[in-house]
């Protein structure tokens with residue numbers, strides 16, 4: 327089977343590349359992975375040509391415009407990367423009879439719920455990033471039936487720009503960190519996401535497609551919930567900077583360009599009920615991530 331991966335050099339793409347070339351898959355899977363240096367996804371003709379030339383069985387799109395605040399003033403580029411490029415991919419996938427896995431975000435919700443959002447919950451993004459990602463979901467589902475949309479949240483790893491790396495950098499510089507305590511979500515490691523994605527790839531290999539019974543939107547996050555403050559406390563406690571004080575503040579005390587949902591925990595029941603896949607508790611995934619990188 328041939329897989330074409332976009333977003334190779336991002337947080338998730340880096341781990342997916344590692345996972346997909348792992349020993350237990352390498353005999354059966356040929357992976358072609360593209361980063362922005364090889365292909366700018368906003369060059370739509372070239373993107374289409376690459377897909378037609380590579381002729382993969384499965385496209386995995388881990389590329390995205392993820393600068394949530396910057397997107398507020400850069401809506402055109404965010405839409406090109408998060409909505410228009412996935413549309414080109416989905417159309418090309420259908421032309422060559424390939425399947426597609428595409429990632430999306432908890433920021434498609436407005437955050438007014440107080441219990442986990444399901445795949446049927448009403449979407450209502452309040453940021454440009456969330457809106458462009460929601461449009462990306464729609465065009466993929468519209469143009470490639472043989473597809474899965476995986477909504478995840480609060481993604482971190484030991485590589486790239488993310489909350490974990492920011493906390494470790496700030497803790498090395500300061501005695502005290504003030505962190506927002508009134509936004510609640512589920513921190514999700516790229517390791518947990520890659521392991522879960524691998525199982526979906528194995529399903530695809532076995533079945534040759536995402537059959538009509540399984541295709542569609544799934545939530546894929548680590549289990550449990552935390553505020554950014556809870557997440558920061560756990561990071562600092564497990565780090566070499568455990569003396570650093572972590573102080574809770576409100577969203578109002580930390581204004582940002584983009585509005586973020588106050589609550590964006592996603593129910594993962596559909597993923598478990600359909601594929602038997604369950605991601606670890608966020609605390610365990612964080613401990614594993616920090617342990618592996620000591």
Ligand SMILES: NC(=O)c1ccc[n+]([C@@H]2O[C@H](COP(=O)([O-])OP(=O)(O)OC[C@H]3O[C@@H](n4cnc5c(N)ncnc54)[C@H](OP(=O)(O)O)[C@@H]3O)[C@@H](O)[C@H]2O)c1
Pocket residue numbers: 333334335336337338339361362365366367368387388389390391392407429430431432459477478479480481482486487
């Ligand atoms: N990060 C989060 O907290 C989070 C939360 C929920 C959902 N997600 C979703 O999860 C998926 C993976 O996210 P991630 O955290 O791994 O993101 P990431 O680290 O920002 O990686 C995204 C990759 O896409 C690349 N990219 C951006 N514009 C491109 C273009 N025009 N052409 C080609 N490549 C381009 C980026 O390159 P550059 O770095 O050079 O721009 C980067 O390598 C995305 O679908 C994202 O929306 C992420």
